[in-house]
Amino acid sequence: MLAEKLDESAIELKKPHKGTKEALSLKQKMEQKLNAARFRFLNEQIYTMDSKEAKKIFEQDPDAFRVYHEGYRQQVKQWPLNPLDVVIQTIKRMPKSLVVADFGCGEGRLAKSVPQRTFSFDLVALADHVTPCDMAHVPLHETCIDVAVFCLSLMSTNLGDYLLEANRVLVVGGTLKIVEVVSRFERPEDFIKAVQYFGFKLMWKDLTHDYFYFMDFKKITILRIRPNCRSSNYTYSLVCTRRDSL
The missing domain is CATH 1.10.10.2150 (Ribosomal RNA-processing protein 8, N-terminal domain)
Structure with a gap:
């Protein structure tokens, strides 16, 4: 007992x-x-x-x-879809020989999910394959990238510097992929116009989603300096809506 x-x-x-x-x-x-x-x-x-x-x-x-x-x-986890999943599936269908740059990569999941050689950049490295840097000044040579991705990463006030850097590293004819939260836009047509002042041409857009806008641009011009025109200020017409406000 x-x-x-x-x-x-x-x-x-x-x-x-x-x-x-x-x-x-x-x-x-x-x-x-x-x-x-x-x-x-x-x-x-x-x-x-x-x-x-x-x-x-x-x-x-x-x-x-x-x-x-x-x-x-x-x-x-609260979103109906993860826009990065859409970007990953799109890039997987592209030629494997292309070189990709992921601006604002977070944990660098894109690079781990696609067959293409991918450079991952963010303010701090959360993974070994991520390069910490200011995304307005990435450590890449000129015209060495085929696809530049900004997936929910056009954040700080100097968006024009990001677009100028994307133009610098992309080859002529290269693709600039932008995904952003719908609520950040006052007028998406103004933003599209602004991006095109940085040497790009809109090739495709999907503005049908309730949460996110998807846009693909093609680099058509090599740009050495920031566009000296009032219209370039449209890049700042994005409403500073926080991600947690969704």
Whole structure:
């Protein structure tokens, strides 16, 4: 009887107390709320500063970038589709000999999912194959890329610098793929017009989705400097809507 009682006690000791479970659950919920609040704060910062300033923030606090992308992953789960899946399937159908550059790659999933050689860039490297840099100045030679991808990564205030850099690295005839949240656009036709001032021509668009706009441009002109025209300011007509507002 004593042995049986000891065994029962051992079993009882292994069971977590209800209070411990509740405390752990409460702690996890608090951490999730804090991370969500930090994600919203970081998101606001990124959209209201230029890429150089954003890079400096994440260099000073690398954990902030991890928190940001964890918040982003949670947001993706709420969407009816992940636009990156669409981009991946599209590029898979392209010739394998093409070279791709993923601007604002996050964890670099695109490079891991397509057969083409793919360069992955973001402010901080979350994976070994990601190159940390300011996306307005990527470490690539001129006209060495066939496809440039901006999938939900046209964020900071200097969008024109991103487009100018995409023009620099793309070959003439190369493809610029842009995916953005619908709510960021006041007038998509203005944005399209602005992109075309940076040496591109719209080849295809899908504005039928409720959440995302998909656009493909072709590089038709080599551009050495930012376009000196009022229309180029249309790149800043994107409404700074946070990703977490969807």
